[in-house]
Amino acid sequence: MHEFRQLFRQWLGAVCLVVIAYAPTCRLHAQTAPTAPAATQPVPLLKEMPVQSAARAASEREHQREMDLLGIKELRPGTEKDANWDESKANVYAKLPDPLVEKSGKPVTTAKEWWRVRRPEIVEDYDREVLGRTPANLPRVTWEVVSTTPEKMGGIAVVTKRLAGHVDNSSCPQIAVTIDATLTTPADAKGPVPVIMELAFAGEFKASLVRPISDTTTGALGDYGQTWESQVLAKGWGFAVLSPTSYQADDAAGMTEGIIGLMNKGQPRGLEDWGGLKAWAWGASRLLDYLETDKTVNAKQVGIEGHSRMGKAALVAMAYDPRFAVLYSSSSGEGGAKLYRHVYGEPLSHIETPYFYWMGANLLKYAGPLTPGDLPVDNHELIALCAPRPVFIGAGTSVRNEPGKPGDGWADARGMFLAEVAAGPVYRLLGKKDLGTTEFPVMETAVIDGDLGFRQHSGGHTPAPNWPTFLTFASKYLHGPDASKAP
């Protein structure tokens, strides 16, 4: 299932429509970017549509262009067959970078040193080597409430607003960028409510717009009873659904479009430019800007959730925007909450093949000439960037996904748990509680007594079974205006 070619095939199916929609843009008028010969093409398994071949070729050209600029000849193999599935072989790199030791070697012993010295050092490493740099001069976003609809969801009267964030594209008018989102709040709330923002996959966002609302067709992947939206509403809170792919396509060919393309005036990105995760996180922050202006919302109590690639993006959003109050990062795995140095399930070299555009270009180096052990940071430090705010990490079983036997081993629950454990010292330094254990918990045990939370459910690659536990965790921090519904 995770074979490179199969993945490319699945991925292309999802993106080909986006590619068809793309018109020539500012790049036609701008300087010619350095190009590289097309990468070796994988042998097609099925007959491709011309548009799919075009998208694959464009993606592989961009991959090769970045490899060439970095002087990288080849990456380590990264398919599911190349992955390690044996926990006893997962800890090949003895030491994690210490989040509480400065580059100078000085131990960090006060919160002030963390904020002034060490945290900026970690951010700089992530920006340069892992995620790419968010541009400084990002354009203004003007929010439009496209429609306001009173309706009922799970028996609760709500108001749903369809929102459009129009991104100022005067720097390159050929590239139009709009952020699509919705906001649903209880109609009878006694005051501004906490809101959980979901970063939705394209299909989920589309499904969330379908009316009449069904209690089983929205958001959550997999049917585990009440939808996450209904669970959130039952608390007296509201929810927002953001469509990250509306402003940055989930493919490399789309990097000369969307917000990344707009910032580069349609040119290919530079080696230190941001990747998709940072761009998706940027849009989450812009939606939070809107929520700050909406009187039905308590914008100091906005949580953020995402699953899988959107779980990675949600973690990045939380790490980089201190206004998010609580995080649920589900099955984010490699490039998300999992330690790069815990070699189990998805390898870095896999992310850096079909999904290299999620990250900054420099991360390619660590899947080729260098190894995860050479990274200046690891993802316990991405979690630590969220401190002191509460973080909940969820995952499914550690077994491989097989037909008829759903597993979430690719996302590596233990690798994420270990990252949370290693983020603990930063939480403690800032006066908060760590996970409270260093022992990997028995399946379905909610570890939510501290300010870091964790749960592994017994299903496959889905966020649904961990929603109730996340909401119990979040209820320690988010409080609605309606006392009878407050936890």
Ligand code: GCU
């Ligand atoms: C692939 C990818 C993962 C990612 C997942 C998803 O499996 O390898 O890193 O999390 O897609 O987003 O569904």
